Amino acid sequence: MGNKLSRIALNDEGFIFDPETGNSYTVNRTGLFILRLLKEGKSEKEIVKSLTETFNVDEREAERDLIDFVEQLRLYGLLEGKNV
Amino acid sequence: MKEAYEKPVILKLKTGMMNKFGSSPAYIRKVRKEIDGIPVEKLVEKFGSPLFVFSEKKLRQKFREVKNAFTLRYPNVEFSWSYKTNYLDAICAVLHQEGETAEVVSEFEYEKARRLGVPGNQIIYNGPYKPYDSLVTAVKEGARINIDHFEEIADLEKVADELGVKPRVGIRLNMDTGIHPQWSRFGFNLESGQALDAVKRIASGGKLELVGLHCHIGTFILDPHAYEVEVKKMVDFAYTVEDQFGFKIEYLDIGGGFPSKNRLKGIYLPPEVAVPSVDEFAERVCSALLSSLRPGDYPKLILESGRAIVDEAGYLITTVHAAKRLPSGLKAYVLDAGVNILFTAFWYKFNIEIDREVYGTSEPCVLYGPLCMNIDVVDDLTYLPPLPRGTRLILSPVGAYNVTQWMQFIRYRPAVVLIGENGEVDLIREAEDLTDIVRREKLPERLKLEW
Numbered sequence: 167m168g169n170k171l172s173r174i175a176l177n178d179e180g181f182i183f184d185p186e187t188g189n190s191y192t193v194n195r196t197g198l199f200i201l202r203l204l205k206e207g208k209s210e211k212e213i214v215k216s217l218t219e220t221f222n223v224d225e226r227e228a229e230r231d232l233i234d235f236v237e238q239l240r241l242y243g244l245l246e247g248k249n250v
Numbered sequence: 251m252k253e254a255y256e257k258p259v260i261l262k263l264k265t266g267m268m269n270k271f272g273s274s275p276a277y278i279r280k281v282r283k284e285i286d287g288i289p290v291e292k293l294v295e296k297f298g299s300p301l302f303v304f305s306e307k308k309l310r311q312k313f314r315e316v317k318n319a320f321t322l323r324y325p326n327v328e329f330s331w332s333y334k335t336n337y338l339d340a341i342c343a344v345l346h347q348e349g350e351t352a353e354v355v356s357e358f359e360y361e362k363a364r365r366l367g368v369p370g371n372q373i374i375y376n377g378p379y380k381p382y383d384s385l386v387t388a389v390k391e392g393a394r395i396n397i398d399h400f401e402e403i404a405d406l407e408k409v410a411d412e413l414g415v416k417p418r419v420g421i422r423l424n425m426d427t428g429i430h431p432q433w434s435r436f437g438f439n440l441e442s443g444q445a446l447d448a449v450k451r452i453a454s455g456g457k458l459e460l461v462g463l464h465c466h467i468g469t470f471i472l473d474p475h476a477y478e479v480e481v482k483k484m485v486d487f488a489y490t491v492e493d494q495f496g497f498k499i500e501y502l503d504i505g506g507g508f509p510s511k512n513r514l515k516g517i518y519l520p521p522e523v524a525v526p527s528v529d530e531f532a533e534r535v536c537s538a539l540l541s542s543l544r545p546g547d548y549p550k551l552i553l554e555s556g557r558a559i560v561d562e563a564g565y566l567i568t569t570v571h572a573a574k575r576l577p578s579g580l581k582a583y584v585l586d587a588g589v590n591i592l593f594t595a596f597w598y599k600f601n602i603e604i605d606r607e608v609y610g611t612s613e614p615c616v617l618y619g620p621l622c623m624n625i626d627v628v629d630d631l632t633y634l635p636p637l638p639r640g641t642r643l644i645l646s647p648v649g650a651y652n653v654t655q656w657m658q659f660i661r662y663r664p665a666v667v668l669i670g671e672n673g674e675v676d677l678i679r680e681a682e683d684l685t686d687i688v689r690r691e692k693l694p695e696r697l698k699l700e701w
Contacts, residue, residue, distance in 0.1 A: 196255065241577075
């Protein structure tokens, strides 16, 4: 997992600060949930499993949404290369 | 017990980009589960998606609103339904029931109105191209014809000779009313003296009786003052004609062009603010008339309002087929309806409603249609919460022009239904299938495939 993600500041409200660029972001609850797991170095498979265990969502939708979310992180420069 | 799921969203925070109306697009969403009391899902189940839905209640309501606005202010008004705006039989029938005559601009529209049962003398025949045979029919059946150019004067004189009658006609004028673009391609120009030349020509021919003046200043006119200018100029010209040539101008057809509560691209204010009320238009038109007409003279005022009446009565239900993330980070949705059936998407930003509660922060997104064509964009930037596949979007207003200008291109055209005032749902145009499209095709024998 990239160093980038470990450097970003993340609070319980879903506020994100990227000290490298000075940009800030906000994520919703699910986004926060995923980011925390990413920071812990969990794999895509593990994250999907956690999502389906915690939330009322099926595996297919969770997987699809995770791909989309990771794409967004990458576009914002919060993930480097292939992290999951 | 598992927690409710919301699709993960991340938004970049931007400072100094406060919304001046104080509302954040991130949390605004509009949910519409039914149209006139009929659940959206039920409509789609029965008639498929995409689906055009018209509200008879709204259509009649809107017409009466426009009618009242004018008839309360002027004693002699006729409303003529602009067929090109929406010539579905059922829509025209509702408006004819309400008392509208028919305003047509081609032999096709003329035939469609006649087929529906509209008598010839209840038809106004406009437009720059009126084939000779259609003029013969129109004169025979007593339609009111507004002449567009000098050739048409000659054509009608020929018809007069052929039928041995003296057709009663109008001429179309174009003029400067202070708005841009100025429509100058239809009719005879007033300021240059061309219109007066046309009257001279008609008078010297002696075969036609000039009884009306027609004008149509533009479309989606947001400035009521333009109509005031139009009316005054028409009245002045009418008296010039009457005094110099002895014709009696019985009607002043001021056309249409009144806007609907739709949002034009590039206009920042919401339509509720930007679009003047119909009363405002009526007040300007009628007070201009009453202040410039001679005492006791009340020529018929004809209005050809189309969009202002039907636009808001029409909805399009469309379904989210797929979601993607563009390289720019923008979310994109692929819908089952595109510009092939939503011609007005090129200049309007539709009101977008969702058929269900969707949780999560709205994100900027683009709505694409189903066509494999780059131009197929229904909305290039809107804010929607993360939509699951299968979500229905209800787009409005789409009642004007879409079901006439739609194209059979790449996909079949969908069904159109009308919800009656008592909740009846009637199919008023079936969805197309292959037979509609190939009916006119002929394959030469030598090209028949033997696979």
